[in-house]
Amino acid sequence: MPELPEVETIVRDLQSAMVGEKFVNLTSFFEKAVYPGLSAFDDLVGKRVESVGRRGKFLIIFFDGDDVLVLHLRMSGRIVLSSHGEAQLPHERNRLDFEKSSLRFCDPRKFGRIWLAKISDYEAVSGISRLGVEPFGDEIDAKYFTDLFGKKRGAVKKNLLDQSLIAGIGNIYADEACFYAGIRPERETSSLSRREFVLLFEAVLKALNQGIINRGTSISDYHDAYGKSGKNQELLYVYGRGGKECIGCKEILVKAKVAGRGTVYCRKCQR
DNA sequence: CCATCATCCTGCCGGC
């Protein structure tokens, strides 16, 4: 499941590999994923990659002029950077050929999307405009987080996953952040103390930052643009460890359903 | 306004 750290890892790889590359052609094996449609890519031919960025879990490729390509990997999407003319990979849905390289969008579950838009409207077109703050952005700090979450009702995890509050947190890092903070994911948000809000904020940053440092969590589908696994899955305390012993206290970790998502936590370490 | 549900999809897992 690509979340902020996984997308950030891919963005950094693409930024160093693709700046200056000239777009040549789109090959689509799954047209439904492409907005507004295949013919829109005719205008992109000959444009060069100016920079690669990220907003939440969206990957953004800026071209010279005013063209912007936005990608969202959703559940199972994967980017593979390769040379030209290679055989279609398993689950390869769309392929963007550049002069020297080929960016291939693989996605078993077909939930991923690609948008081509202009600098003036790419945020509205893709849904980026509905996102909340970047967790590593300048405007957020413990006070901002406390004010933002202090107004919210419902489970802590539900609000962590709400992209319109803080952008980029998904199931893995939400569970890990709750563990770091010693807070149960199902806790009513408004019941958190001031101290707990600060702990949770710091835990979110810690979980995400650790994910970035380790080049992402490779569980099921995620690999970087060169097909290599991340290392963060070796450092997870709770995600995917339901029924196993807590690394902190040896208690058997509980598996639950919170905000409609599979959730794991420690009954002893998290209150 | 809020919460819940269906939708999109396929791989995988458990049951028989």
Place this chain on the structure above:
DNA sequence: TGCCGGCAGGATGATG
């Protein structure tokens, strides 16, 4: 062994 039903899950849109 092999088939099949059911389920997970990010985001959105419909429904209650």
